[in-house]
Amino acid sequence: MNSLKSLLSLCLIFLVHIATAQKVGQADSITIAAGPEYDKVGSFHRFFLGESYRKIWATPVKMRVIDLQKEKGGLKIIKLGGGMQTRSLRLVDPTGKEWALRTIQKYPERGLPESLRPTIAKDIVQDQVSTNHPYAALVVPVLADALNIPNAKPEIIYIGDDAGLGEYRKDFSNAAYLLEPRSPFEEETDNTLKVQRKIQEDNDTKADQKLTLRSRLLDFVLGDWDRHEDNWRWLAKKEKGETTYIPVPRDRDKVFYKTSGVFPWVLNHQWLKSHLQPYSETIRDVNHWNFNERYFDRYFLNELSEQDWRAEIIFVQNKLSNEVIANAFKKMPDTIFKLSGAELIRNLTSRRDKLDGLAMQYYRFLSINVDVPASDKKEFFEVINKDNGDLHIKIHNINKEGKHGRLVYSRTFTPDITKEVRLYGMAGEDIFNVEGDKGSGIKLRIIGGGDSDKFDINPGIANKPFIYDRADEANSFPSRKDARLRLAKDTAVNYYDKNAFLYDRSGILFNVNYNIDQGLQLAGGYLIEKQGFRKEPYASKHEFWANYSTGRQSFILDYLADFKKAVGNNDLVIHANLL
Incomplete structure (x- = not known):
């Protein structure tokens, strides 16, 4: 009887050991989808709001599960971060090296006015997170390395109900993240505002404009339209009494940005909205596609000549060979590459080949x-x-x-x-x-x-x-x-205003009105708006209108011109019409 009890005890211990071993093994990794909810919509929804990357978000991917108290020797939270859409934590390891933990999932409702957050607007902007490719950032390091552009190497990881999250456990547990060094350098880096202040303080300080241009050309190839001032860090290199700031691009959320559907199409064809166009083999209206970089580029690329631009274009095209591009996409999870890899490679290769035309058009625009x-x-x-x-x-x-x-x-x-x-x-x-x-x-x-x-x-x-x-x-x-x-x-x-640039504007105008006397009034027109030095909101504006009234059955032609500070500080307005 005792021997039977001993045998049963040994079997029980063995089974517990197996279960524990399985649990530990399962804890090392997990296979989940980053956002399956984006694919749980019907055909009507997809027709109007687009397909985008819904299948990618809903596809399970194997991720490494980390324990913050063990990872990198133990990661401690030092700061809560995040922009308008991303939740993030700044971490530090025992050596003092800082790491960034950023959610793959986005939370764009913070960009909405508070009055709209309880409405359907919140659901719509959340749904449009599907326009971001959740694994695009994994492709960038190989391409950046080929161009000698400093970059951090992100890894997709998963954090469960981790005690190491401390007070942030409720908001950050059980989610997929990008984990990457806050800077690819051991030295401290500066933000863009500090760099601009240092450049203004002394003429022995400058930015590496050629490397900045090379980084921006990579943005063209990647379709990354969100390269505003906050998405850069800068490393100071000192030599012979001079300081040169090296650009370090960061935050690659908009790489391979893709839209479709009726409403996104209408939106990205509006004035100053062409940056919302889907990632394809080329860039439609490259000057306006760079809207978010309109101040950055005019500050950090203002010394480069046409020859400088052409040299960097050739360098990028030569270094981003087909082999390099193929190796970059091997960093994507296999299940994701099968769904989107071939199309993305085709688009990226096409943009590389068309880079000369796209970039030189933008150079001429910046140089006006x-x-x-x-x-x-x-x-x-x-x-x-x-x-x-x-x-x-x-x-x-x-x-x-x-x-x-x-x-x-x-x-x-x-x-x-x-x-x-x-x-x-x-x-x-x-x-x-x-x-x-x-x-x-x-x-x-x-x-x-x-x-x-x-x-x-x-x-x-x-x-x-x-x-x-x-x-x-x-x-x-x-x-x-x-x-x-x-x-x-x-x-x-x-006064020098580095954020003074405004785009010229032109386009078709429509107007429909009704009153008892004139009946239905239909009007079509054309607007031409030109910018000028220290003239706001424009230097000149011309409006041409053709109006038809059903009540009077007649046409009226209108012309309106407005010239700001035409004579000293006095404006000149001209209004003429023909009945």
Whole structure:
């Protein structure tokens, strides 16, 4: 009897051991879908709101399950993060290295006004998370490495009901995440606002514009339209008394962004909404597709010439070979690649091949009006009007001996592309020297700064520059016959606004109205809106209307023009009609 009990006890222990071993094995990984709810909609829903990546979100993927208290030697939460859509935690391991834990799932309701959050609007914006490819970020590192672009290496992981989440356990347990180093470097990195402040403080600090352009060209290929200032970190490299900031792109949520359906199609064909177009073999309207980067690109790419752009385009096309692209997509889970890999590779390869046309069109767009801000230190601006109409601009620092020092900016502009260049002296006692007799077809605006500036303009120059500065400070101005002086006793005259750019606009207008006297009124028109320097909300606006009234059975033609600050600070409005 005792032997039977012993045998039964041994069997029970063996079975418990097997169950425990199975439980432990299961805890190492899990196979789940990132968002199966997106695929639980009918054909009517898909017709109007699109198919997007619903099948991808609903496809189970094997993920590694981590224990925060054991992972990387033990990860501790140091900060709650997240933007308008993503929930994230900043973690630190025992060596002091920081890690980012970001949800694959998104929560866009935080971008809605509070009054709309209890309404159907919340359901619609949540549904449109399906336009994001949940595993796209895994493809990026191989491509970025081929281009020598710094990048973090993300991993898809799963966190269960983990005690290591502490006070965040309720909101962060039982979910899939991207886990990646907060920076690919051991050194501390800075955000974009700090980098811009450092560049303005001293002319010995600059950004690596060529590497920034290369990173932006990769965005074209990836279809990543959300590369605004907050989606970059910067590493400071110091050498021989100068600091160069290296760009580190981050947050790849919009890579391979894909929409379909009636409502998304209508939306992405609206003005300034072309960035919402689906990822395909090319980019429709590349200038407006870069809407979210409209300020970033004008600041961090303002020194690069056409030759610089072409060199970087060729570099990207050569380095992103078919083999590299194929290796990049091997980082996707097998089940996901089977559903979307072939189409994405076809689109990416096509964009690589078309990069020259797309990028050079955007280069010409950026080069129409160019802002060149200097620093708060002393600089010497040399503007050379060449005989062929080109405008060559060089900026040197002024050293302690009062002489021209190192070159901090150099670019040649051609009037076939560039219409206007604006030089900003910022603070510091700056010297502006304009040479040449013929003058360029490019309009030149020189904006001084908070200290005493000197403006030397070649007498009799054909195309007189515009000069802006304080009238109540000890500045040295040329005569009015050599320059167009715009002076004021106001700090606003020297203000540099890096977020001032506005798009021109044109398009068809419609209007339908009804009243008892005139009956049904049908109107069609066309709008042309042009932007200009320091003119808001536009420099000029033209509206052409053709109106038909069923009550009077007659046509009325209308023309409305509005010119801001046409005469001094006075606007000019013209309104004419023909019955």
